[in-house]
Amino acid sequence: VLTMIHFYSYISRMKHIKRWGLMKNTEQENIKEHSFDVAVTAHALALIGNTYFNKNNDVHRIMELALFHETSEVITGDLATPIKYFNPQIKKSFSQIENIANEKLLAMLPRELSDEYRKVMMHDSDPDYKLVKAADKICAYIKCIEEMKSGNMEFSKAKENLFKEICSFDMDEVVYFIQNCLPSFELSLDELN
Numbered sequence: 001v002l003t004m005i006h007f008y009s010y011i012s013r014m015k016h017i018k019r020w021g022l023m024k025n026t027e028q029e030n031i032k033e034h035s036f037d038v039a040v041t042a043h044a045l046a047l048i049g050n051t052y053f054n055k056n057n058d059v060h061r062i063m064e065l066a067l068f069h070e071t072s073e074v075i076t077g078d079l080a081t082p083i084k085y086f087n088p089q090i091k092k093s094f095s096q097i098e099n100i101a102n103e104k105l106l107a108m109l110p111r112e113l114s115d116e117y118r119k120v121m122m123h124d125s126d127p128d129y130k131l132v133k134a135a136d137k138i139c140a141y142i143k144c145i146e147e148m149k150s151g152n153m154e155f156s157k158a159k160e161n162l163f164k165e166i167c168s169f170d171m172d173e174v175v176y177f178i179q180n181c182l183p184s185f186e187l188s189l190d191e192l193n
Helices: 007-016 031-052 059-067 088-106 111-121 129-149 153-168 172-180 182-186
Strands: none
Touching (some): 007 031, 007 088, 031 059, 031 129, 031 172, 059 111, 059 129, 088 111, 129 172, 153 172, 172 182
């Protein structure tokens, strides 16, 4: 007997959910692209921590958390940060909505699979998620750099605010990334070569 599993086709629709909806963009970004970028950056942070700071990060776990960190938005859409964090009540309510959305997605899977996906989609209390959150902010900051390189000054205040947020993580891996990796994103392709 075949079972129709909709989960994978549903999350593939992440490519249709646009980010930065309240801001003029020179290049659109969707949550599927963003999730890949966050997974790459979180993986890098975990490796940097292990390699240079004697941390014991579970690199694959952190990358997995990052890859699935926006899944709920395939149902909720991307709520702009100024709205999501407008006040504690809205933030709490939206967190509950995200959990309900993730539960709806998990219900699209057979129980044996949903138990495994639950471990990466319901991540709020996971200590590894702090690196994912840092990677998420770094990727948003990189988006600001890219927009400003294209002449879009709409992102200048967001860039400034995000840099402060990134620095507030006060993590060795993040400091290393800021000092050694972020400057490359300011360069043109010719300068990178």
